[in-house]
Amino acid sequence: MSERKRSPEEILRDIEEAEIDDAAEQALAMTPExxxxxxxxxGFDLRDIHAKAxxxxxxxxxxxxxxxGGRLGEDxxxxxxxxxxxxxxxxxxxxxxxxxxxxxxxxLFPWLARNEPQAAAPRESPSRSAGAIDASALEQ
Numbered sequence: 001m002s003e004r005k006r007s008p009e010e011i012l013r014d015i016e017e018a019e020i021d022d023a024a025e026q027a028l029a030m031t032p033e034x035x036x037x038x039x040x041x042x043g044f045d046l047r048d049i050h051a052k053a054x055x056x057x058x059x060x061x062x063x064x065x066x067x068x069g070g071r072l073g074e075d076x077x078x079x080x081x082x083x084x085x086x087x088x089x090x091x092x093x094x095x096x097x098x099x100x101x102x103x104x105x106x107x108l109f110p111w112l113a114r115n116e117p118q119a120a121a122p123r124e125s126p127s128r129s130a131g132a133i134d135a136s137a138l139e140q
C-alpha cells in the first residue's frame with residue numbers, strides 16, 4: 001500500500017509539534033534551580049511573578065468565599081455547604097418517622113378490621129342449602 005502524500009502544511013505542523021515536545025522534555029529535565037536561572041537570564045523577575053500569583057490566588061479565594069455566601073473557615077478553607085448532623089436532628093427525624101408510622105397504622109387498622117373474613121360462624125354443608133330436603137323435617 002502506498003501512503004498518501006502529506007501536504008506542506010501537515011509536514012510543517014509535525015515539525016512544530018516535534019519542536020514543542022522537545023522543548024517541553026528539555027524543561028521537564030531541568031532542576032528548579034536551572035529553570036530559575038534560565039528565567040532570570042531571559043529577563044523575568046521571579047519575585048514579582050510570585051507576588052502577582054499570590055495576589056491572584058488571594059483574590060480568587062476571596063471571590064470564592066463571596067460566592068459561597070461568606071462560608072469560609074477560620075483558616076480560609078471552605079466550610080461544608082451541607083448542614084451539620086447533630087443528635088437533635090437525628091432524634092427529630094426518628095420521631096417524625098415513628099409518628100408517621102403510627103398515624104398510618106391507625107388509618108389502616110379500621111380498614112383492615114372491616115375486611116377480615118368472618119371465621120366465627122360455621123358454614124352450612126351443601127346438603128342443608130336451600131332447596132335440599134331436610135331429613136329431620138320429614139320425620140315429623
